[in-house]
Amino acid sequence: MFQSFETAARPEQGPPRLAALRAELAAEGLDGFLVPRADAHQGEYVAPHDDRLAWLTGFTGSAGFCVALRDSAGVFVDGRYRVQVKAQVAAEFTPVDWPETSLGVWIAARLPQGGRVGFDPWLLSVEQATRLRADLGAVELVPVANLVDRIWTDQPPPPAGRVFAQPEDLAGLSHGDKIAQLAAGLTRARACVLTLPDSLAWLLNIRGSDIPRNPVPHGFALLQAEGGVTLFMAAEKLADLGAHLGPQVTLAEPDAFLPALRALEGPVQIDPATCPVAVAEALAGRALVEAPDPCLLPKARKTGAELAGTRAAHLRDGAAMVRFLTWLDAQTPGSFSEIDVVRALEAERRATNALRDISFETIAGSGPNGAIVHYRVTEETDRVVQAGDLLLVDSGGQYQDGTTDITRTLAIGPAGDEERQAFTRVLKGMIALSRLRWPEGLAGRDIDALARVSLWEAGLDYGHGTGHGVGAYLSVHEGPQRIARSGTVPLEPGMILSNEPGFYREGAYGIRIENLIAVEPAPPLPGQTVARMLRFETLTYVPIDRHLVETGLLTSAERDWLNAYHAEVLERIAPLVEGAARDWLGAACAPL
Structure with missing residues (x-):
């Protein structure tokens, strides 16, 4: 439960891992690959399974990303981590001050026109991808299966922590009332996609253990304008909830999420700041309403x-x-x-x-x-x-x-x-x-x-x-x-x-x-x-x-x-x- 005092990766482990990643770049015909500190749910914190940035570079900060090119690798960090990154990464990685230096501009200055940079579409939000493509100019951003996962032979399994109810007397509002209030606000869409773990936890008055130190569960949800929620979460994680969720919440397995998106009739609301590119791709052809996650302000x-x-x-x-x-x-x-x-x-x-x-x-x-x-x-x-x-x-x-x-x-x-x-x-x-x-x-x-x-x-x-x-x-x-x-x-x-x-x-x-x-x-x-x-x-x-x-x-x-x-x-x-x-x-x- 408490501090183990172990690092995710030592600096000397970075160079061979970077070399293995570059071999995958060559095999895919790519000039670079983006490794953000992110997961498919686009929250701030990641489970060990998703901590690819730390595994590759040794940098353990809570925000940042690496772009590995064939002859250079930049580790982008903000002002909180500029001292820390120097101690945690090997010389093969170049610390880059971010956001002062734009990721796209940095890449475009190092690749020729027609260069190709791969990214995992689950790990980049719609907003991030739009901004990055604008800065890249003639360099192409290419969605691919995650290349780090191919070389991370002892990658921890995805988290599967049990979910439990947060009592209404501590929450101050039932999850049924929360669902009704948010659904009433969907005046321009028939459904809204929710990906943030703390949004799911707040909306449904549940807590979990999928993220270290943060009592949130991994999952996805669709909030329907008529007042229901479909929750995509592994059944074994929900076994202790009993009847807590009630008839307003329909349960489905995570692998049903993308098919459910493809079956939706528009318009569908997404938050471009937190919606993964993979979700937007599954909704292709439907009218999209871009608006902030409706849980954010009520939760705050x-x-x-x-x-x-x-x-x-x-x-x-x-x-x-x-x-x-x-x-x-x-x-x-x-x-x-x-x-x-x-x-x-x-x-x-x-x-x-x-x-x-x-x-x-x-x-x-x-x-x-x-x-x-x-x-x-x-x-x-x-x-x-x-x-x-x-x-x-x-x-x-x-x-x-x-x-x-x-x-x-x-x-x-x-x-x-x-x-x-x-x-x-x-x-x-x-x-x-x-x-x-x-x-x-x-x-x-x-x-x-x-x-x-x-x-x-x-x-x-x-x-x-x-x-x-x-x-x-x-x-x-x-x-x-x-x-x-x-x-x-x-x-x-x-x-x-x-x-x-x-x-x-x-x-x-x-x-x-x-x-x-x-x-x-x-x-x-x-x-x-x-x-x-x-x-x-x-x-x-x-x-x-x-x-x-x-x-x-x-x-x-x-x-x-x-x-x-x-x-x-x-x-x-x-x-x-x-x-x-x-x-x-x-x-x-x-x-x-």
Whole structure:
């Protein structure tokens, strides 16, 4: 269930695997093959069976792709992974900054007119393929059977985890009501194709175990405008559901999905951002309505029951974090390693007796490893935590009533002036969003800069978004809401997001501070002329390391916020811990 500290592939394994793939290119008459980190369901996370990018290249980040040409191979990664990719891939692979460098433009510059690049039509969305073809120009994009699967001789089998019901009292709405509401919105189509695992889980009030750390099942569904759903999922996975799905849901095996698509009468709605090319090809000749997955926004707007469950999960998780931080504070620098940190923290979450799983692989990066944004410790990279280090711990839990995600950066012994200054600037950004009130209708891109202002004043920044959406006992990364320059979806009450500015000094240290927050209506102010304003409710209650705060950099309002936050942490968490943990908590929450 928990961290194995093993890598999917070592750098030295990449070159022979790349050579084997190139032999397949030659056999197929192709000049290149695209290997995205994706599966047929087009969710963010993939099962071991589908982790082809990691197997081929060694890169284990949660987003990216490789294009293997006959004489070069680019590994495209965004700002979160530019340090990590350098350590994980062999010299035969060239890291490429994405999205600054377009995949299609990169390929077109390296292949002649008439060049042919193969791709698996299940692993590329309609939107991705359209954009790629536009950039490729005279280079042809060719659908083929997956070439990596031909050479991956010990590929794990497809996942087959059991599915179970999510109680209505935690979901806040029956799946019958959800189906009826979404079906009523299909005014331009007779049916809608659903592929995202978390959409299926949310719509049908089910959860699964096909994706590590994310309680979602693999399957496909057709939502009918008259109010029914056909679910394409292996019968053995559904054996424990009993009568939960009811008469509104018709069951079919996965291999019936493509024939069912070919038998549909149009118009059919697809989401081009998440619909695989293979699905669109099966629907050829029918009128297609392109629109976002209809589950996305309703899923993002949490019900009252989901918010209540999430609050309860965060208090339970906060107490586990406090017990872990008490343990950490008692350790002697130099006597423990990053793996010890991960094991201690995961043991505290397990001790709640409510943990279903961790919500992602625990990040515990000390010193230079903390500068790797999504660092995952292995036996090979494990580092002893020394005095003077900053320790970045980013972790979370999956509880049936909610999903948690928290980052704390901790001083191991005295911290340097540079680290304290940078930490405080990151903290100022986190506080700015925590205190924010804004007019209804703004999106994440409209507020992202507020978390960066103090860093910008010092010529600093970070290469990731400030906040991602979070599910309710679902995926720890959830769209469409986000706080980032790319966040165009207006923020609405009930949406849960992270608030996690950071700063990373490559080769030295990393800093990130993260709380989860929920959008809620803001009480009107005297003389307010804006019709409706929103604000954030803080969900995470765990102390922030006061040893790293340069109090002179804080305004009085920021200092007041931090003191009030710590007072509330003490009030909420102290009744849930005892002994040394309660004593530690009292000291950690003392006012500045």
